[in-house]
Amino acid sequence: MKTDMPLSKPVRLLISQTEDLLDTEISLIRNPEADPNGTLVDIYTYNVERNIILLPSHYIGLLKDFLIARHCVHLLIKGSAAKKSHYLVCSFTGDSMYRGIHQIYIDALKDEAKKEKKLPVIKLIRMLGILYSNVNDEINELPWNPITNASVYHRMPPLRKTQLYYLMKEGKMDMDAMVEYESVIPRRYFVLSKSMFYARDQYLAKTLPADELMPVVNIPQMKKFNHLEVKEMLTTRWTHTSWYQSRIFGDTMLEIMEKYLQNIDWNAEPGLDYFHEIYKTGVKMTDHFLSYMSMKGWFAWESSKHLLEAREKKAAYEYGALKKIFGDLIEKSALDDGTET
Amino acid sequence: MTSKESEVLLKKGYAYAIRTKWREALALYDKALSSDPTNPEAWYLRASVFIEIGRNTEALEDCERAITLNQNFAGAWSKKGHALYNLERYEEAVSACARALALNGNDAAAWYIKGVCLDELGRSREAQEAYGKSLELEIILDIEKEKKRQG
Numbered sequence: 001m002k003t004d005m006p007l008s009k010p011v012r013l014l015i016s017q018t019e020d021l022l023d024t025e026i027s028l029i030r031n032p033e034a035d036p037n038g039t040l041v042d043i044y045t046y047n048v049e050r051n052i053i054l055l056p057s058h059y060i061g062l063l064k065d066f067l068i069a070r071h072c073v074h075l076l077i078k079g080s081a082a083k084k085s086h087y088l089v090c091s092f093t094g095d096s097m098y099r100g101i102h103q104i105y106i107d108a109l110k111d112e113a114k115k116e117k118k119l120p121v122i123k124l125i126r127m128l129g130i131l132y133s134n135v136n137d138e139i140n141e142l143p144w145n146p147i148t149n150a151s152v153y154h155r156m157p158p159l160r161k162t163q164l165y166y167l168m169k170e171g172k173m174d175m176d177a178m179v180e181y182e183s184v185i186p187r188r189y190f191v192l193s194k195s196m197f198y199a200r201d202q203y204l205a206k207t208l209p210a211d212e213l214m215p216v217v218n219i220p221q222m223k224k225f226n227h228l229e230v231k232e233m234l235t236t237r238w239t240h241t242s243w244y245q246s247r248i249f250g251d252t253m254l255e256i257m258e259k260y261l262q263n264i265d266w267n268a269e270p271g272l273d274y275f276h277e278i279y280k281t282g283v284k285m286t287d288h289f290l291s292y293m294s295m296k297g298w299f300a301w302e303s304s305k306h307l308l309e310a311r312e313k314k315a316a317y318e319y320g321a322l323k324k325i326f327g328d329l330i331e332k333s334a335l336d337d338g339t340e341t
Numbered sequence: 342m343t344s345k346e347s348e349v350l351l352k353k354g355y356a357y358a359i360r361t362k363w364r365e366a367l368a369l370y371d372k373a374l375s376s377d378p379t380n381p382e383a384w385y386l387r388a389s390v391f392i393e394i395g396r397n398t399e400a401l402e403d404c405e406r407a408i409t410l411n412q413n414f415a416g417a418w419s420k421k422g423h424a425l426y427n428l429e430r431y432e433e434a435v436s437a438c439a440r441a442l443a444l445n446g447n448d449a450a451a452w453y454i455k456g457v458c459l460d461e462l463g464r465s466r467e468a469q470e471a472y473g474k475s476l477e478l479e480i481i482l483d484i485e486k487e488k489k490r491q492g
Contacts, residue, residue, distance in 0.1 A: 009457070061452070
């Protein structure tokens with residue numbers, strides 16, 4: 001482990017355990033520009049020589065420890081997959097991107113037909129590729145979030161209060177994300193994206209018993225949550241108009257989540273085989289989500305190298321897909337410089 | 342060089358330090374200290390950089406210089422606790438943090454380091470109390486930061 005920052009005992013032990021199991025090294029780096037969720041830059045996903053966990057500079061205590069713990073569990077899942085079989089991620093090809101973008105386009109047309117104020121064509125075309133990539137990012141991240149959270153909850157009781165705060169904070173950030181694009185994105189995708197977050201929130205609210213997680217009431221900003229159960233609070237959040245449809249789909253996604261995660265023994269001996277089983281469960285759950293969202297042919301399970309290369313070729317794939325849909329109406333320059341086609 | 346010029350060097354050094362440009366920060370702090378070694382803030386700032394780059398013995402010496410110049414400098418006591426923790430001198434670290442917290446009870450880092458050291462010393466119940474206090478303060482700080490970020 002490479003760091004000079006103080007760490008609580010359970011987190012230090014988890015880092016050592018992760019390093020021993022994976023025979024690797026983890027560096028912890030604080031950076032003022034770091035993402036509020038921290039970032040795991042690992043050897044199984046990126047073309048790097050060492051694992052780095054980047055943390056926001058102002059996280060100095062247990063908030064930092066919680067993020068480290070979550071990233072360590074994620075690293076264990078990735079690493080065990082790589083060591084025991086193959087670590088695969090949801091990647092894409094030109095063909096799969098065409099299938100995704102084509103479907104988004106059809107759904108967007110349906111939405112546009114009902115709109116009084118139509119979206120400018122160039123905006124609509126640009127949205128297709130952006131939304132496709134966004135779904136790719138989400139499907140590669142979100143299913144692992146309830147898994148790493150549940151694991152940290154069961155294995156690291158001293159971090160539970162911190163986890164509650166973080167769940168409230170992260171849940172709010174995820175709810176608010178994309179809201180400003182609500183009128184641009186086809187309703188179906190807005191709702192599906194939010195439904196995944198809704199399912200995550202509800203799963204964690206059920207998994208993390210409220211009695212142990214009553215908020216830290218000495219904090220003035222959190223007083224309003226006093227005597228309010230976590231589940232009640234998270235459910236209430238999702239009843240507002242922007243998100244109410246998410247609950248309908250989200251309840252089904254929660255069922256999917258529970259179907260797969262209920263079989264995990266969170267307190268079992270944490271060896272490579274154990275984390276490899278969790279990885280396989282996460283893959284099955286992701287597949288079920290994709291099938292439920294009718295996105296089965298959108299992505300393919302490939303190596304992380306494949307995904308990195310696909311990201312590099314994204315512009316070409318996107319251009320090819322748009323050309324197939326719109327024919328000669330699409331000019332490369334129109335996508336590059338923002339002029340209308 | 343006047344103490345005013347030394348202040349300017351410290352400000353410049355700090356601007357580098359928050360961007361984690363430790364080498365540049367250290368050079369400016371060195372310059373400021375050679376012109377005005379009576380400023381406890383300068384010793385404290387240099388100690389902060391020393392800790393970041395793992396030069397804990399030098400960090401501890403700088404903290405002690407800062408404290409000699411101002412016995413009630415809460416930040417220097419807190420930083421001293423941090424340096425002592427890194428040097429695995431847990432008992433002394435707990436005492437330094439306790440002194441820092443007597444001067445400023447809202448120092449989240451001091452509560453956290455106190456908690457970590459108490460944990461190392463097997464004083465688990467006291468450690469949990471310190472962690473709890475540190476978490477409360479850290480959350481308040483985070484909420485304020487988020488508000489600022491959102492404008």
